[in-house]
Each structure stands twice: as C-alpha cells, then as structure tokens.
Amino acid sequence: MPVEEFVAGWISGAVGLVLGHPFDTVKVRLQTQTTYRGIADCMVRIYRHESLLGFFKGMSFPIASIAVVNSVLFGVYSNALLLLTATSHQERRAQPPSYMHIFLAGCTGGFLQAYFLAPFDLIKVRLQNQTEPRAQPGSPQPRYHGPMHCAASIFQEEGPRGLFRGAWALTLRDTPTLGIYFITYEGLCHQYTPEGQNPSSATVLVAGGFAGIASWVTATPLDVIKSRMQMDGLRRKVYRGVLDCMVSSVRQEGLGVFFRGLTINSARAFPVNAVTFLSYEYLLRWWG
Numbered sequence: 001m002p003v004e005e006f007v008a009g010w011i012s013g014a015v016g017l018v019l020g021h022p023f024d025t026v027k028v029r030l031q032t033q034t035t036y037r038g039i040a041d042c043m044v045r046i047y048r049h050e051s052l053l054g055f056f057k058g059m060s061f062p063i064a065s066i067a068v069v070n071s072v073l074f075g076v077y078s079n080a081l082l083l084l085t086a087t088s089h090q091e092r093r094a095q096p097p098s099y100m101h102i103f104l105a106g107c108t109g110g111f112l113q114a115y116f117l118a119p120f121d122l123i124k125v126r127l128q129n130q131t132e133p134r135a136q137p138g139s140p141q142p143r144y145h146g147p148m149h150c151a152a153s154i155f156q157e158e159g160p161r162g163l164f165r166g167a168w169a170l171t172l173r174d175t176p177t178l179g180i181y182f183i184t185y186e187g188l189c190h191q192y193t194p195e196g197q198n199p200s201s202a203t204v205l206v207a208g209g210f211a212g213i214a215s216w217v218t219a220t221p222l223d224v225i226k227s228r229m230q231m232d233g234l235r236r237k238v239y240r241g242v243l244d245c246m247v248s249s250v251r252q253e254g255l256g257v258f259f260r261g262l263t264i265n266s267a268r269a270f271p272v273n274a275v276t277f278l279s280y281e282y283l284l285r286w287w288g
C-alpha cells in the first residue's frame with residue numbers, strides 16, 4: 001500500500017488548516033450562537049474582546065489530529081482508486097479513472113475519516129464556542145481549560161460515547177461531500193490540462209479551491225446540524241437525534257438555518273483547499 005499519499009495528505013492538510021482556522025472560528029460562532037449580527041460584527045467582537053488569539057482558539061488539537069484525519073482521507077482515497085482501477089497516482093494522469101470510481105473512492109475516504117475526525121471536531125467546536133477572554137485574575141473562568149481538559153471532562157460527564165456526540169451527523173455530512181470534493185478537483189484538472197500531462201500549479205490551485213467550495217456548499221446544511229448536535233448535552237440535552245435537530249431547527253428558524261455559515265465556509269474553503277491540493281500534488285511529484 002503506497003504510504004506517500006498518507007504523509008502528503010497530512011502535511012498538506014496542516015498547511016491548509018492554519019490558514020483557514022480564523023474563518024472556522026467565526027463560522028462555528030455564527031452557527032451556534034445568536035448574539036452576532038453577521039460575519040463582520042462577529043470578527044470585530046472577537047478581536048476587541050479576545051484579541052487576535054481569539055481566532056485561534058481550539059487550533060492545537062486540529063493540528064495534531066489533521067495528521068490522522070487528512071492522511072486517512074487522502075490515503076484511503078488514493079488506495080481505494082488503486083483497488084478500483086489498478087492505477088497508481090502517477091499512472092492516473094495518462095489513464096484517468098471514471099468519475100464514478102473517483103466519487104466512490106472519495107466517499108470511502110470521507111466515511112472512514114469521519115470516525116477519526118469526530119472526537120477532535122467535537123473538542124474543537126466546544127472550545128471555539130467559549131467566549132471568555134484569555135484568563136486574567138478575577139475574570140470568569142472558561143468551562144474547559146484546554147483540549148485535554150475538555151476531552152477528559154466530556155469523558156467524565158458524558159461517558160466514552162460522549163466523545164462521539166455528533167459523529168453520525170458528521171458521517172452523513174462527509175461521505176457524499178468528499179466524493180463531490182474529489183470529482184470537482186479531478187474534473188477541473190482534467191478539463192484544463194493537456195492529455196497525459198501534470199496539471200499546472202495555477203490549475204491545481206483553482207481546481208482545489210473550487211473543490212473546497214463545492215464540497216462545503218453541499219456540506220453546510222449537515223454542518224449546521226452537526227455543530228448543534230455537538231453543543232447539545234453541554235448543559236441539558238435538547239435534541240433526540242439528527243432528524244429531531246433538523247426538524248426543530250427549521251421550525252424555530254426557517255429553512256435558512258441550513259445555510260448558516262455558508263458564506264464563511266466558502267470563503268475559507270477556497271484558500272484552504274487550494275494550498276492543500278497544491279502541497280499534496282507537489283509532495284507526491286517530489287517523492288514520485
């Protein structure tokens with residue numbers, strides 16, 4: 001099993017992650033709290049109240065976890081394609097796989113990475129939603145002191161299954177939308193690259209950026225539900241399950257609820273996935 005794809009997936013994911021984290025914090029707040037009037041208001045208030053560091057809350061854990069999550073995604077995707085089409089990463093330029101195979105391999109990667117992602121994503125969302133400024137003597141203490149404390153508290157208060165709160169919504173979000181992610185990327189690269197050649201850096205950046213947008217646009221409705229399921233149970237449990245969360249969110253806030261965070265998700269998705277695919281392609285070419 002080629003391991004390069006796993007390592008390339010890890011490094012490229014980390015590069016994208018740091019670039020996208022401030023957008024991600026704003027998104028999580030807009031999706032789960034009702035006190036902000038919009039993206040700009042949320043950004044200004046984070047900056048005033050919590051300084052620049054406020055935007056980077058909850059990032060250390062994703063950086064560590066991206067090693068596992070992105071390498072599972074890209075590694076499983078590439079190895080699934082190898083199984084389905086019997087071609088390696090390099091050979092696929094000359095013999096492009098069918099879109100059906102690309103979609104299936106993407107879904108498989110998405111499905112498996114969701115299980116690795118679930119506990120890390122839960123901790124990230126809980127930490128990002130703490131609005132207390134950095135600890136100063138006498139100021140209110142945030143509930144969780146950091147990722148390890150957050151993980152331990154969830155484990156103690158909600159049991160081991162608590163760490164997988166929202167995992168089902170996350171799997172539903174990621175399985176089809178990571179199929180869409182790879183189809184968009186490969187489709188655009190194929191379209192703008194002469195037969196049998198490697199795509200240019202500009203093509204990779206643009207195709208990666210649009211792959212991120214296509215995937216996030218389709219993922220946003222379940223992303224909202226996922227974030228809400230993850231915050232549920234913090235004080236008292238409100239939702240009985242994914243469907244109940246969807247129905248009661250729509251009843252209370254209308255269909256627009258499914259698009260909360262769409263603009264910010266898309267704005268984040270372009271740069272993050274452009275650099276993710278660029279570093280992925282270059283690392284593989286460099287090792288290939």
Ligand SMILES: C[N+](C)(C)CCCC[C@H](N)C(=O)O
Nearest residue numbers: 174177178215216219269272
């Ligand atoms: C499937 N869904 C759109 C949810 C995620 C796509 C992940 C791509 C990249 N790691 C990123 O964070 O943008």
